[in-house]
Amino acid sequence: MRTPVGIERVNGDRLWSALMEIGRIGETHGGGCRRLALSEEDGRARDLFCRWAREAGCTVTVDAIGNIFARRDGTQRDAPAVAIGSHLDTVPTGGKFDGVYGVMAGLEVMRRLQELGLTTRLPVELVVWTNEEGARFSPMTMGSSVFTGDIALDFALSRHDPSGVSVGEALRRIGHAGEAPVGGRQFTAYLETHVEQGPLLKESGERIGVVTGSFMARYFVATIKGQAAHVGPTLMEQRHDAMVGASALVLEIDRIGRSRGRDGRSNAPHIELFPNVRGVIPEEVRLSCDVRHPDAGEVQAMEAELREACRRIAEERGVSIELEQYFEFGPINCHQSMNELIGETADLLDLPRRDILTVASHDAVPIMEYCPTALFFIPSETGISHNEKEYSTPEHCTDGANVLLNAVLRLAS
Known part of the structure; x- marks a missing residue:
């Protein structure tokens, strides 16, 4: 050797x-x-x-x-x-x-x-x-x-x-x-x-x-709750569709990251839908999401925008949205x-x-x-x-x- x-x-x-x-x-x-x-x-x-x-x-x-x-x-x-x-x-x-x-x-x-x-x-x-x-x-x-x-x-x-x-x-x-x-x-x-x-x-x-x-990253689960109902007879103005609320939130999550230029990151990569049955308006959606940025202050601002988006979408769509942080790094x-x-x-x-x-x-x-x-x-x-x-x-x-x-x-x- x-x-x-x-x-x-x-x-x-x-x-x-x-x-x-x-x-x-x-x-x-x-x-x-x-x-x-x-x-x-x-x-x-x-x-x-x-x-x-x-x-x-x-x-x-x-x-x-x-x-x-x-x-x-x-x-x-x-x-x-x-x-x-x-x-x-x-x-x-x-x-x-x-x-x-x-x-x-x-x-x-x-x-x-x-x-x-x-x-x-x-x-x-x-x-x-x-x-x-x-x-x-x-x-x-x-x-x-x-x-x-x-x-x-x-x-x-x-x-x-x-x-x-x-x-x-x-x-x-x-x-x-x-x-x-x-x-x-x-x-x-x-x-x-x-x-x-x-x-x-x-x-x-x-x-x-x-x-x-x-970067700093914060991970959340957004739980969107609406009301199950038949997709046919239920009038549009009667609906409390959790999936529609989740869809609006996904778009807001994407906007938040894009608004920070190349240093911004925001994602909504995983979704669980209940009851996930044809013919039933979705009652609950669990959406995993995260925000990331090299500046910790920007991450806090991105989270604040995310929470405000949850509040506004819940009001507009007649659903409830609870945002719970479950992990972070950096x-x-x-x-x-x-x-x-x-x-x-x-x-x-x-x-x-x-x-x-x-x-x-x-x-x-x-x-x-x-x-x-x-x-x-x-x-x-x-x-x-x-x-x-x-x-x-x-x-x-x-x-x-x-x-x-x-x-x-x-x-x-």
Whole structure:
């Protein structure tokens, strides 16, 4: 074994091959990926990852929430590890890069260290976090949040998907209800690389986006209540249609975000309708929505506009609207020393870079309160994510993995 010297580079062809191979698990007709958390497809991807990690010389451990830890010991075996990672689960109509790219880049780091016969002073651990997306089980970033203690293990295991399957049951079905305790693993630092999920790096021509902080986001459920009635005999002036009220609110939510220019974000992506029967005027709608902006004051103003819109629409449409906040994140400030590490490493590799804010949460967000953390992006060629057309080039994927490899070597050596 030898100690690392100078700049090392990954095998980009091998990284791309791994991305494409694991992307065939849950592949959709549109070329994307459907690999919901703890589904049969997620289980197969996890099993493949574990096999690859062991072949790369790692020991593999799974904890009680299903987080996977692939460890490569250093000369100081009991020292806190340098951790890297992301997630394998996708949204129902996702692509082949969101989350999984960070895991495969981490795997390529482990493979390259093994191939080069490099030994580090500190251990290196590659983590696959459970249920980052929150598409099947809520809340999102579940595995990383249970790991940090932000969410209780029993609570997370009890969460159910729409068909009534709990997280605990799903873990047992796919054989990833691990025996290791959750938490207690010490990290000297954590690094996560991710596709940008937006167009900014592509537009400006930089190859690496150093995440220095985040937008602020507030999430709500709007419950609109009206009156059920027959759709035929009921006169229009008699109606208290919850769906009409919800429709008006969706338009207002969209207006609020658009009024803030490119920094504004507002969404109404999920709806539940009762009784959802042909022939019956909708009595109740539950609408999930959120507002986001890099300025916390603007988020407060956007929320105030949202609440005023609820009041006005309720009055105009003869319904009631209750707006309940259920989650928020940001604004966060990332660790300056870790930002500098990523920036300096990109400079050593002659990769143009820029500072950037993350608009979405990632597993790196809860980990930021646990240890020094770096999050950095590679460009999205299509400028879109959570979509089958999500795409980053092989060259961009290699760039990010090279930054990850050399940053890990600097931290672990």
